[in-house]
Amino acid sequence: MxxxxxxxxxxxxxxxxxxxxxxxxxxxxxxxxxxxxxxxxxxxxxxxxxxxxxxxxxxxxxxIINTHCHAADSLFRGLVEDLPLEPWLQTVWKAEAAILNPRTSHLGSVLGFAELLLSGVTSVMDMFWYPSETVRAARKVGLRVSTGGIFFDPAGVTALSIDERVAEAERFFEEFGSADDVFAAVMPHGTYTVGPENLKAAHAVSHKCGGIFCTHCAETKAEQADIVARYGRTVVRHLDHLGCLDARTVLAHCVHLDDEELDILAARGAHVAHNPMSNLKLASGFARVPEMLERGINVTLGTDGPISGNDLDMWMALRLAATIHKGHTGRAEIISTRQALDMLTINGAKALGAAxxxxxxxxxxxxxxxxxxxxxxxxxxxxxxxxxxxxxxxxxxxxxxxxxxxxxxxxxxxTRLDIGETMDEVNALVPKIRASIA
Ligand SMILES: [Zn+2]
Known part of the structure; x- marks a missing residue:
């Protein structure tokens, strides 16, 4: 029927x-x-x-499939502007620490997911605190979500020990691992915020539970220099050395990679979430997307969070991905219409292991x-x-x-909810959010 x-x-x-x-x-x-x-x-x-x-x-x-987002950061849209990534992150984290709890994270996620769904996004990979709240918010609005336990060595918002983070990540798989609307993942924040042993612990959970391993990777030149100084290897080589790169790995950004690092990603079958809007606004640079495509690396699209955007617009990501690399390389044929559209749809599905x-x-x-x-x-x-x-x-x-x-x-x-109430609740939080970074 x-x-x-x-x-x-x-x-x-x-x-x-x-x-x-x-x-x-x-x-x-x-x-x-x-x-x-x-x-x-x-x-x-x-x-x-x-x-x-x-x-x-x-x-x-x-x-549409958005492979990199922090939807609940909608609460902080437009709060911190005109800074490069590192000082910008410090201020954002201050606001997050003061404002976020399960209730406000849920509220921010509902707001962000509503924006995404209204623009045609039906699946989103979202890295945020309180992953079960992220799932609850996605279900309330009506889209599929890939999320899971966060790993972050500083206290962050939740101030969990590494054992507690592992337990939270495993619990997430138990609760949501077989759900039709959840693509369960483990989400260590990045190599500069999660040490080698804890990255390995995060990867072990994703490997054991058959989930996705998602992290930020080589977003800025400063990050590359930092990781080389700490570990004697660039970010991709460091992740590879730790055994974290395989076909279930999704790496957000990958802006500053050399030829060999691109070859490593291609050999491991890792996926790249390209976030052109965020990379432009935070002055991170131009990811080498044409060279990734040439090597057969699966390139997908993300918005990143709405504080580096400042909205969650996958149509903007699509158009930027299709145009900036032409301008950057001086070659109009460098990315075809079809390649760009695949990044928006089927490539995202491959990254989620759900093609x-x-x-x-x-x-x-x-x-x-x-x-x-x-x-x-x-x-x-x-x-x-x-x-x-x-x-x-x-x-x-x-x-x-x-x-x-x-x-x-x-x-x-x-159709599932009246988003007006959510917007009113968020607006009521504004004075407190503004005061959080004063
Ligand atoms: Zn991000």
């Missing part, structure tokens, strides 16, 4: 052939896609479908889908839907979003 049939849309599948179906249709049974084809092919299903949606004037595309479930519109996959409105001046004329998505479309064009077939955004509005 067909539960949902969306027809007469331009279906951008993000499958391995990059198929686009003009006047296409997608059928859903339960939470999964049961058929993809032309509207004519799937017409017989319409008669008995529980719900038929007319996609005329829309692109139907896979849900068999999400990342493209194909039979058998979860029905995570976005309808992009084309009845806009900036969408006319449209010679190529892929070019439109990469270079013209923006987050306000996202009209409907489906998660496993459930409509979680209708006409630009969340």
């Amino acid at each position: 067909t539960d949902l049939l969306i027809r007469n849309a331009i279906v951008v599948t993000s499958d391995s052939a990059g198929s686009v179906i003009h006047d296409g249709a997608v059928a859903v049974e339960g939470t999964r896609i049961s058929a993809v084809g032309t509207a004519a092919d799937l017409a017989p299903l319409a008669e008995r479908a529980r719900r038929v949606v007319d996609g005329t004037g829309h692109i139907l595309m896979p849900g 068999d479930r999400i990342g493209s519109l194909e039979k058998g996959k979860l029905a995570d889908m976005v309808m992009v409105d084309l009845r806009r001046p900036h969408a006319v004329p449209m010679f190529d839907p892929l070019t439109h998505l990469v270079y013209s479309a923006n987050k306000s064009d996202v009209r409907h979003v489906f998660l496993g077939g459930e409509q979680v955004v209708r006409d630009g509005t969340l």
Whole structure:
């Protein structure tokens, strides 16, 4: 029985052939896609479908996958500006220590996830304190989340010992390891905040539990110099030496890598989360994305947190990823439209170890889908839907979003909750947040 049939849309599948179906249709049974084809092919299903949606004037595309985020930092949006990463982080951490607890982390996550879902993001990799609160927030809003135990040697917000952090990380796998909407991970913050033994302990948990190992990597030149001074190796070599790099590793940033480090990432099958907005705003530099792609490294896209953004806009990340490397290298052909779009969708699914479930519109996959409105001046004329998505479309064009077939955004509005209350609660916190860094 067909539960949902969306027809007469331009279906951008993000499958391995990059198929686009003009006047296409997608059928859903339960939470999964049961058929993809032309509207004519799937017409017989319409008669008995529980719900038929007319996609005329829309692109139907896979849900967007954001592979690097700290959504709850939405609470601190715009609080600290115009500093490079290191002094900027010190101030941010001061505010986090004063404000964050399970309740406020949850509140910030709900706000950030609402922003993401409204822009078409259906899966997000989110590194933050209190990972179970992160999952609760994602479920409240209606998206999938990859998160897990944080490792951080300074006290940070939660001030746990290493044994407690290991226990928390393991508990997370017990609770969420088999959930359909959670991609369980272990999240040591970085090589400059987590010592070698604790990085190994974090990796051991992810390895034992079959999860993702995600950390910040080589974001700035100063970080590289710091790690070389401490351990005699650059960040990637250090992580490799500790045995932390494999096909379940997701590294955020990777801005400052030499040729051999790129070769190491390619050989280990590690994934890179490219965050162009954050790298530009914090003056971190230009990641060598074209060389990564040349080597077959899986490059995905992230927003990073909304304090280095200052929003959570994957459409901006997409457009920057497709353009800045052209400008930086002087070669207009260096990243194709198709490569950029894959970074937004299927490559993210590969990084989450979930390419068999999400990342493209194909039979058998979860029905995570976005309808992009084309009845806009900036969408006319449209010679190529892929070019439109990469270079013209923006987050306000996202009209409907489906998660496993459930409509979680209708006409630009969340269906699971009234986000107005959350915004009021966050605004009530503003005086306290402002005072935290005074
Ligand atoms: Zn980050």
